[in-house]
Amino acid sequence: MKKIALFLLTMMICGITSAQFAGGMFGQRQEPLPEGYKPASTNTFLAQYPAVNAQTRQAIFKVVAPHADNVALDLAGKKYSMTKDEKGVWTCTSDPQVVGFHYYAILIDSVPVMDRNTNSYFGSNWQSSGIEIPEGPEGDYYRFNKDIPHGHVRSLYYWSEINGMERHCNVYVPAEYESNPDKKYPVMYLLHGWGEDENGWSNQGHMANIMDGLIHAGKAVPMIVVMDCGDIKTNSDVRKASTNDVTQIYIKDLMPFIERTFRTKNDRQNRAMAGLSRGGFQTTMTVFANLDKFAWMGTFSGFFSRPGDNITEAFNGVFKDPAAFDKQMNLLFISTGTEERTPKEAVDALKAHGIKNIVYHESQGTAHEWLTWRRALNEFAPLLFK
Amino acid sequence: MKKIALFLLTMMICGITSAQFAGGMFGQRQEPLPEGYKPASTNTFLAQYPAVNAQTRQAIFKVVAPHADNVALDLAGKKYSMTKDEKGVWTCTSDPQVVGFHYYAILIDSVPVMDRNTNSYFGSNWQSSGIEIPEGPEGDYYRFNKDIPHGHVRSLYYWSEINGMERHCNVYVPAEYESNPDKKYPVMYLLHGWGEDENGWSNQGHMANIMDGLIHAGKAVPMIVVMDCGDIKTNSDVRKASTNDVTQIYIKDLMPFIERTFRTKNDRQNRAMAGLSRGGFQTTMTVFANLDKFAWMGTFSGFFSRPGDNITEAFNGVFKDPAAFDKQMNLLFISTGTEERTPKEAVDALKAHGIKNIVYHESQGTAHEWLTWRRALNEFAPLLFK
Structure with missing residues (x-):
């Protein structure tokens, strides 16, 4: 009975060394990339492609x-035919892209699928591929900074x-929160857009890095x-909810939950709401119907003008009554990318x-995408609660 | 200038009602499902398929x-040819499945892709589709319970x-943590398996529901x-790390970070480590090399026997020295599913x-999959720190 040693099943199956299993130091595969190209930061950790050239802002894709x-490849509104090599690997190189995060899809015999070389990002109501075209140091504000405290x-x-079921949410809590057990904090409600979800601001927006740096x-x-x-x-x-108006959930279910779970300041001067795209619209719907609860608001790429009706x-x-509005609302922040339909006229x-009490912000050179919204958050958050 | 009203861009593009945008009460699409079938709980919220029959434990897939x-369809080791209808929708119905969570892939002209109707689950080092074949009330321990406090x-x-870069981890903090600002807590380090990641125990394992219920x-x-x-x-x-042994990171970087960030009890009697599959192997590598730091350990489907070498x-x-081992280690928990290679001989x-100080647990009828590991955690955690 003593003639037994103890080993991992997978070691036996795979017959590979214990060091690999203990560590998994695979890194990027070693096939050299073309000059100037690096694996995209949005890739899974083993994937060499898509590879990005930070200078030309082009990317190479392989399937x-x-x-x-x-x-x-379906990227930024353009379809690229890919070319097959003798091993059955299809390749293409994109046009130069705008910096920032872009969703994309691979079309296999016209079926849009995720490129499994990338992490998944929920967009258009399904899990999507994404690629980050890197900025230079001007993008450091949304990157991890090892030298500061982190929320x-x-x-x-x-x-x-109201929803008739549990709902998932994410709550950023600042680094100092737990070393100040008697301190109460103001709250910003930050909404995502159509087709995305409550993880978007973390995964695509890097909001924690932005807030850590600002604070x-x-x-x-x-x-x-x-x-x-x-x-x-x-x-x-649970097929039924008692409303189709999510703003009811924000006010009646979410806000009470947050205020009994965290040490929050519970008055309108200490509550803000902001959102991107559809979330900007949800912000106006929520805040304007609850002016007793919010004194700060922001709408990022979500607040647009239509000629025809009357502003009053x-x-x-x-x-x-403009004076009455300014008395109620400390801040109405409206932002846009210059490459999307702008709300400037409004x-x-x-x-x-x-x-x-309006602040207007334009993100230069970006469209209805996440870099526009990272920049918006970075401009909006410093204006709050002071 | 007053002839302007303010609207959401997407409303203008889509021309749909504000109620839809404010709420997004899409629910499941209304095409009736076959008798006995419901959308899988692992689906994205708009997807009706895959649909599961809880009685027959079969699932219908559509692409x-x-x-x-x-x-x-590639599910549980079997490939199913799908049949195309006149609209280009391919369908198949699976054999009866074991209850619990299963990864699967869709093959489009032999290319394995994610079924975008499901949420994504990181497995085999890429984002994968998953389907939950529901248990009855015996599965309530890993479901959300609205009537208890939540961590x-x-x-x-x-x-x-050591890694030369930031690393992501998830930390479950029990519900009572913040109402006891002077209390310190024991810590369990809980590892995932090969090809999965630090989100697996939450997403596939529902560990928070399990721990909430047990506590x-x-x-x-x-x-x-x-x-x-x-x-x-x-x-x-950052292409280089200074080791290929991840257990060095656990001990030298992770543990100090956890102990300066949370209110932890910092002695071996209050530290446990457990892991599934490769994580079970990493557990033995870490704990046996650091017996001064851990007094409790578990290996779920990760601890196997091979005839040949000597147990001593x-x-x-x-x-x-068995007595010396028992004096050091309060618990060596070893578990398996009955439908995988078992460590019983060892x-x-x-x-x-x-x-x-060995506890052995078998999950009846399950293989090298997440239901085996949910059950293992549910058996293991109650044995710790007492």
């Missing part, structure tokens, strides 16, 4: 598909009576940031109408 | 691929000098659970050799 008739993003579930530099006051889901989900057992009637007349109209 | 020549899973990054019922003592990554990742800028020599002779040999 192993020996039996497919046709493989293509924690807490993943939690709360019960929503450490004294630019933003330490605050809690709540990122809820902007959709009302049902599941196979918009949003049930909230802008009718902002100018509101200013001309006499609204003073 | 829209009008231009593919061949579409197949938080904190997502955080720490700097690893609330008084079965387990309140503890912190640390889930680190079991691989040494590099990125495009295994792991540098840690088992040589366990019996260790017992015959005189080791007393």
Whole structure:
């Protein structure tokens, strides 16, 4: 009976060394990349491709598909035919891209699928591939900084009576929170856009790095940031929710949960809401209907003008009396990328109408994408709660 | 200038009602499912398929691929040819499956891809589709219970000098943690297996629900659970790590970070380590080399016997003196599913050799999969720190 030693099943199956299993130091595969190219930061850790050239801002994509008739890349609104080599590996090189994060898909015989070389990013209501075209040092504000304290993003579930099921949300808690057990904090509710989810601000937006940096530099006051889901989900057992208006959930289920779970300052001067795209619209719907609860708001790429109606009637007349609006709302932050439809005309109209507490921000050269929103958060958060 | 109203860009593009955008109450699509079938709990919230029949434990899969020549399902070691209808939708119905969580892939003209109808689960080193075949009430211990307090899973990054870059880990903190600001807690380090990552225990394992239930019922003592990554990742800028042995990172970088970040009890009686599959092997490598730091250990589907060597020599002779081993190690928990290669022979040999502090657990009817490991955690955690 003593003639037995103890080994890992996988070692026996694979017959590889213990060092590999104990460590898994695979790194990137060693086939050399073309000059100037590096694996994208959005790749899974074993994947060499997609590879990005930071100077030309081009990317090379590879897909192993020996039996497919046709493989293509769908990136930034353009479809690229890929070319097959003798091993069945399809390749293409993209045009130069705008810096920042872009979703993309691979088309295998016209079926859009995820490129499994990248991490997954929830967008357009499914798990998508993404690629980061790197900025230079001007992007350091959303990168991990090992030399400063870090907040924690807490993943939690709360019960929503309105939704009829538990809901997942993420809550950023600043680094100093636990060393100040008697201190209370202001709260920013930060919403995602259509087709994305409550993980977007962390995964695509790097919000924790942005907030860590702003708070450490004294630019933003330490605050809690709540990122809820902007959709009302049902599941196979719970098909019904009692409303189709998610703003009801924010006010009646989420906010009470947050305020009994964290040490929060519970008055309108200490609550902000902001969101991107559809989340900007949800912000206006929530805040303008609950002016007793919020005194700060931001809409990133989500607040647009349409000629035709009257400014004094918009949003049930909230802008009718400019002085009254400014007294209620400390900040109406409106931002956009220069390469998307801008809300500048509406902002100018509101200013001309006499609204003073507006801040307008443009992200140069970016479209309806995450770099626009990282920049917006970096401009918005320092303005809050002071 | 007043002839302007403010609207969301997406409303203008899509021309749909504000209620939909404010709420997104899409729910499941309304095409009726076959009798007895429901959308799988692992689906994205809009996807009706895959649909599961809880009685027959079969699942129906659908893939829209009008231009593919061949579409197949790869599930639990079997490939199913799918059949195309006149709209280009491919369908198949699986054999009855074992309950619990299973990875699967769709093959589009032989290319394995993710089924984008499901959430993504990191397995085999890429983002994979998964399907949960539901248990009955016997599975309630890993489901969300709205009537008990919930711990938080904190997502955080720490700097690893050894890895040469930041590393992501998740830390479960029990519900009572913040209402006891002077209390210190024991720590369980809980490792994932090959090809998975530090999110596996939360996403596939539902560990927070398991721990919440055990702690609330008084079965387990309140503890912190640390889930680190079991691989040494590099990125495009940091190609080198100073070791290929991840256990060095656990001891020298992770543990000090945890103990200065959380209120932990910092002695061997209050530290446990456990892991599944490769993580079980990493557990033995870490704990047996650091007996001054751990007094409790578990290996789930990761501890196997091979006839040939001598038990007294295994792991540098840690088992040589059974009484000495029992004095050092309060618990050596070894578990397996009955449908995988079991370590029973090794366990019996260790017992015959005189080791007393062994607990052996078998998960009936399950293989090298997550239900085996949910059950293992549910058995293991109550044995710790008492």
